[in-house]
Each structure stands twice: as structure tokens, then as C-alpha cells.
Amino acid sequence: MRHIFSLIIGCVFFLINLAGTSFAAFSSYPPAWINDYQNGSLKQAGFYHGVSFAEFKRNTPGYDDMKLAKDRALDELCYQLSVSVKSKFKESLSQQGDFNEQHVASSLFVSTRKTLSGIKEKAKWTDNKKQRYWVLVVIDRKNADRQVKQQKFINEVVDRLENKQDEILKGTKEIANILNRNMKAFDDRMVQLQNLLKTIENKTDASGENTRKDYANIRSQIEQLEKTRKQHLNQIENTQQRQNQKIDELISQNKEFKKLLYQIAGSIKNDYFLALTDDDVKHSGTSTSFKVSIKSDKGQGADYFSGEKIRFHVESNRDCYIKVIYLSTAGKSSKIQTVNTLLFPNTHDENNRLLAGEKKIIGKLGELEVQPPFGKDVITVIASEKQFTDIKETLRKAEGGYYSKTVSNTRGAVAFRGIGVVQPASRPAENQDPRTTTTKTATDTCFIVSHSK
Incomplete structure (x- = not known):
């Protein structure tokens, strides 16, 4: 995994260890x-x-x-x-x-x-x-x-x-x-x-x-x-x-x-795209009627070249709220960590509401551009029927840029995108079916490959 495009708009990184983070969005997942x-x-x-x-x-x-x-x-x-x-x-x-x-x-x-x-x-x-x-x-x-x-x-x-x-x-x-x-x-x-x-x-x-x-x-x-x-x-x-x-x-x-x-x-x-896509497949089984998709403007897995602008298209079949996260690498050799950057929403475009059938364009300001080092990069989206509980605090911490966290493995990357979807679920009433108490979410992942000219 490589960092292949820069965020031309100023970016402030908050590199925080994700260890011990819990995420209520996937509380229905197997342990x-x-x-x-x-x-x-x-x-x-x-x-x-x-x-x-x-x-x-x-x-x-x-x-x-x-x-x-x-x-x-x-x-x-x-x-x-x-x-x-x-x-x-x-x-x-x-x-x-x-x-x-x-x-x-x-x-x-x-x-x-x-x-x-x-x-x-x-x-x-x-x-x-x-x-x-x-x-x-x-x-x-x-x-x-x-x-x-x-x-x-x-x-x-x-x-x-x-x-x-x-x-x-x-x-x-x-x-x-x-x-x-x-x-x-x-x-x-x-x-x-x-x-x-x-x-x-x-x-x-x-x-x-x-x-x-x-x-x-x-x-x-x-x-x-x-x-x-x-x-x-x-x-x-x-x-x-x-x-x-x-x-x-x-x-x-x-x-x-x-x-x-x-x-x-x-x-x-050992492959971030496979790990996140595998999680997408598992997650789709919990809510088969709720779908979200993300792809680059040139198609799935497309090749891009140095200096080229990139846009991602996000669509859903339900009214929802979305987060789009970009995975890049930082560090050297055994100390390599993945930096998960919240591309959207951001301090320049805070409205993360997506209507059913609407196409949201990420990178519409021309802020995403291919730069070295080159290689494969992964972009993932999570959609929730309810607004993310941490969204205001996240954007506040971004201080005019983009909010990021570091993780050391693919499990951490999967966990990162689930943060702040819903408040921790309260215990269901005695006669209430626990299957109805979880906020519905959907995820999707794509990747692009960058090259020098």
C-alpha cells in the first residue's frame, strides 16, 4: 500500500493509536x-x-x-x-x-x-x-x-x-x-x-x-x-x-x-483491499437490502498516472450518511503503519447526507492528484441510516484539514471505518427481538493503481 495522491488542500494529521477502540456499528458481527x-x-x-x-x-x-x-x-x-x-x-x-x-x-x-x-x-x-x-x-x-x-x-x-x-x-x-x-x-x-x-x-x-x-x-x-x-x-x-x-x-x-x-x-x-472487501462481503449479509458503492471515475481498479486528477463516485439505494476513507502507508520496514484519512466529510464539505440514487463526487474540487510513490491504494466508504455520532468532534479536530488515524494492521483498518456510527446499544426490552435494535449500515471498497508517466 502506498500514498499515491496528495490532498492539495491543507491537511492536518492526528496520528492516534487505534488499540482498544470499540465500534458499535458492527456489534452484530461475530466476535x-x-x-x-x-x-x-x-x-x-x-x-x-x-x-x-x-x-x-x-x-x-x-x-x-x-x-x-x-x-x-x-x-x-x-x-x-x-x-x-x-x-x-x-x-x-x-x-x-x-x-x-x-x-x-x-x-x-x-x-x-x-x-x-x-x-x-x-x-x-x-x-x-x-x-x-x-x-x-x-x-x-x-x-x-x-x-x-x-x-x-x-x-x-x-x-x-x-x-x-x-x-x-x-x-x-x-x-x-x-x-x-x-x-x-x-x-x-x-x-x-x-x-x-x-x-x-x-x-x-x-x-x-x-x-x-x-x-x-x-x-x-x-x-x-x-x-x-x-x-x-x-x-x-x-x-x-x-x-x-x-x-x-x-x-x-x-x-x-x-x-x-x-x-x-x-x-x-496481508492485503488491505482484500481485507476490507472481505469485510464488505460479510457485512452485506447482515443487511442485503441496503447497498452503497464507490468507484473511481475511470472504473474499478483503474490505472492513473502522475499528475492526474482523481474523483470517486459514491451512490446508495437508501437515504443515508457516509464516510469515505483513504488508506495510505507511513513509516519504514517493520514499523510501517497505515494512515487512514477521512476524505469525506471534511471541513470544506461537511454535508455527508446522501439521498437514495444521488451520485456524490469525492474530489470535485480537484484536490486529489496522483503523486509518487506509486502503487495500489485503497478507498472505502461506510454508509449509515443514522448520522455518525463522532462527526462534529472529528471535523473539529481536523482544524481546517483532513482527519487521520494510524493503524498497524488490516483488522485495525476494518475497525476504523466503524467508529462512531451509533451510540452503544442499550439492552433490548425483554420482549423485543434483539435483531431489530442495530442501526443498519453498508460498506464498499475500491482501489486504484498509480504509475509514473
């Missing part, structure tokens, strides 16, 4: 631990963890729904733990007899589920849109490792292998059920990634060949992920229907799927 889980990147330092959900039919989850979600999260944790310690058991079990590895995996899971103690519920979240209740459970890694190393636990695993084949078969099927639920938890993310591909295609329609090639890698990664997912689901179905006991193959496929998912998350995280 970070669910996003990380669905990206295959959830880590709990010093703990084993399990995540799962249960669907509910009423406005809020009931006791049975909550219990089911927690039980499933416990299953997930015990499965992950049994996979983690399986290799450590080979030597101990080899001294007890020659056991089928598929049976060992099943016995470890069943034994872990029956005997492990010290598991705690760490977090929970209700997805009112999808009507899913999510739970995150954890256990201290040292505590868990100590329990599974005890001779009593090893004896129970061996006893189940030798004498309880019915439990082994049941455990095999339950592992398949866990992996099936595990894959279902990624359904929404897969839809988002497919929509991301379509969006990238639309947002590079005016791009040069080199820019299109830049995004070919993310396309191939997502296509490979979908292929792996289909293979994994087919194998899970075979295991469930035919009681096929190839658990190692299922486990290997599940690991490969999550590895690919993690790689894609990394590719998105």
Missing part, C-alpha cells in the same frame, strides 16, 4: 474468536479448545439449545485433544498389543470424553440472524496432558480396545459426526469466499493485466479449498452411512482443509 475459528486460525495459548454451535427456533436460545452447543464444543475439544496426543500413545499401546490405528483414534476420543476434567466455558455468542448459539470451551494444556499420561487413562484406552468394540464403533461414528458439524460451521465462510471471488472480479474490471494476475493466487486458493471441502464431505458421508472406519483419512482431510483455510486467511489479512 473475533468465531471469525478466527472460521478462518482456521483460532489459537488459545496454553489451552486446548473446542468450538461448536446449536441452532434454535425461538427468538432466543433455550436451556436445551445452550446445553447442546456446550456438549458439542466439549466433543470438539476432546476430538482435537485425542488427535493431538495420538502419536504420543503409540509406544505405550504397542507394549499392550497390536491395535488398529482407526480403533486407537476412536478409543482415545471416547476415553477422553468420559474422563477429562477441568474443562471450562470461556465464551459464548448468539447469532440471531442464523439462529445459532455458539460456545467456546477450553482446558489448560498442562492439566489435560497430565491427565492423559496417567496409567489409569492408558488402561481405560486399552480396555476399550480389547473389550468394548461397540463403543469403538460408536466412537468412530461420533468422530464423523463431529467433523460433519465442524464442516457445517464453515458453510457461511465458504459462501463468503465465493462471493469475495465474484466481488474481486467486478472490482478489477478496469484493471491492467498485472493487477489481475496479483489476485489470481487468491482465486486458485479458494478453488482448491472448495475442491478439498467436497472431497472431505463425501468421505464423511461414507463413514456415517457405511460405518467405514478410515478415521485417519478423515482426520488428514480435515487438517488439509483447515490448512488451506488458514493460508487464505493470511492472504486476505
Whole structure:
């Protein structure tokens, strides 16, 4: 990301660290631990963890729904733990007899589920849109490792292998059920990634060949992920229907799927355009009828040259209030930070009201001009049905120029555009559906590529 055009009108920068900032606009978004889980990147330092959900039919989850979600999260944790310690058991079990590895995996899971103690519920979240209740459970890694190393636990695993084949078969099927639920938890993310591909295609329609090639890698990664997912689901179905006991193959496929998912998350995280566009795609699912768009006057992903003026066109299908933010870089090497500048509204044009169907031109005064260093720059818009609560204070701080903040990563950039949309929501009335209490917002992102003449 590079700073490619200057603001000819005087610009005053307020470089403020964004750490710890909260933003009420996206309070309906999943918490970070669910996003990380669905990206295959959830880590709990010093703990084993399990995540799962249960669907509910009423406005809020009931006791049975909550219990089911927690039980499933416990299953997930015990499965992950049994996979983690399986290799450590080979030597101990080899001294007890020659056991089928598929049976060992099943016995470890069943034994872990029956005997492990010290598991705690760490977090929970209700997805009112999808009507899913999510739970995150954890256990201290040292505590868990100590329990599974005890001779009593090893004896129970061996006893189940030798004498309880019915439990082994049941455990095999339950592992398949866990992996099936595990894959279902990624359904929404897969839809988002497919929509991301379509969006990238639309947002590079005016791009040069080199820019299109830049995004070919993310396309191939997502296509490979979908292929792996289909293979994994087919194998899970075979295991469930035919009681096929190839658990190692299922486990290997599940690991490969999550590895690919993690790689894609990394590719998105390291590219500001992808990160913001991915967030646009996620956000569009929360308000499908509210749309806002932004593009440069030469089209999506267009090339610009030194000294050329730039204008951006913003439109919405609803009356709303908008902010337009420009991302540029500052600093050197490992200390590079992104400067998020509020292009609009500004002290020269404070009226950020946009009527449905109206086209707002950003840069109409000729203040946006391409200057070195050259490269790709990202511009994003957020629209809100209600006026931004911080707008007056923001413009006051700009002192006749443009207001800016710095962030050190893409997550901070996503958070920045949500600041000040609404006041923190009060607790909904007892009989009020919480899905109706959030101010509706919409976002969109574009980029341009600048060159020397």
C-alpha cells in the first residue's frame, strides 16, 4: 500500500493509536474468536479448545439449545485433544498389543470424553440472524496432558480396545459426526469466499493485466479449498452411512482443509483491499437490502498516472450518511503503519447526507492528484441510516484539514471505518427481538493503481 495522491488542500494529521477502540456499528458481527475459528486460525495459548454451535427456533436460545452447543464444543475439544496426543500413545499401546490405528483414534476420543476434567466455558455468542448459539470451551494444556499420561487413562484406552468394540464403533461414528458439524460451521465462510471471488472480479474490471494476475493466487486458493471441502464431505458421508472406519483419512482431510483455510486467511489479512472487501462481503449479509458503492471515475481498479486528477463516485439505494476513507502507508520496514484519512466529510464539505440514487463526487474540487510513490491504494466508504455520532468532534479536530488515524494492521483498518456510527446499544426490552435494535449500515471498497508517466 502506498500514498499515491496528495490532498492539495491543507491537511492536518492526528496520528492516534487505534488499540482498544470499540465500534458499535458492527456489534452484530461475530466476535473475533468465531471469525478466527472460521478462518482456521483460532489459537488459545496454553489451552486446548473446542468450538461448536446449536441452532434454535425461538427468538432466543433455550436451556436445551445452550446445553447442546456446550456438549458439542466439549466433543470438539476432546476430538482435537485425542488427535493431538495420538502419536504420543503409540509406544505405550504397542507394549499392550497390536491395535488398529482407526480403533486407537476412536478409543482415545471416547476415553477422553468420559474422563477429562477441568474443562471450562470461556465464551459464548448468539447469532440471531442464523439462529445459532455458539460456545467456546477450553482446558489448560498442562492439566489435560497430565491427565492423559496417567496409567489409569492408558488402561481405560486399552480396555476399550480389547473389550468394548461397540463403543469403538460408536466412537468412530461420533468422530464423523463431529467433523460433519465442524464442516457445517464453515458453510457461511465458504459462501463468503465465493462471493469475495465474484466481488474481486467486478472490482478489477478496469484493471491492467498485472493487477489481475496479483489476485489470481487468491482465486486458485479458494478453488482448491472448495475442491478439498467436497472431497472431505463425501468421505464423511461414507463413514456415517457405511460405518467405514478410515478415521485417519478423515482426520488428514480435515487438517488439509483447515490448512488451506488458514493460508487464505493470511492472504486476505496481508492485503488491505482484500481485507476490507472481505469485510464488505460479510457485512452485506447482515443487511442485503441496503447497498452503497464507490468507484473511481475511470472504473474499478483503474490505472492513473502522475499528475492526474482523481474523483470517486459514491451512490446508495437508501437515504443515508457516509464516510469515505483513504488508506495510505507511513513509516519504514517493520514499523510501517497505515494512515487512514477521512476524505469525506471534511471541513470544506461537511454535508455527508446522501439521498437514495444521488451520485456524490469525492474530489470535485480537484484536490486529489496522483503523486509518487506509486502503487495500489485503497478507498472505502461506510454508509449509515443514522448520522455518525463522532462527526462534529472529528471535523473539529481536523482544524481546517483532513482527519487521520494510524493503524498497524488490516483488522485495525476494518475497525476504523466503524467508529462512531451509533451510540452503544442499550439492552433490548425483554420482549423485543434483539435483531431489530442495530442501526443498519453498508460498506464498499475500491482501489486504484498509480504509475509514473
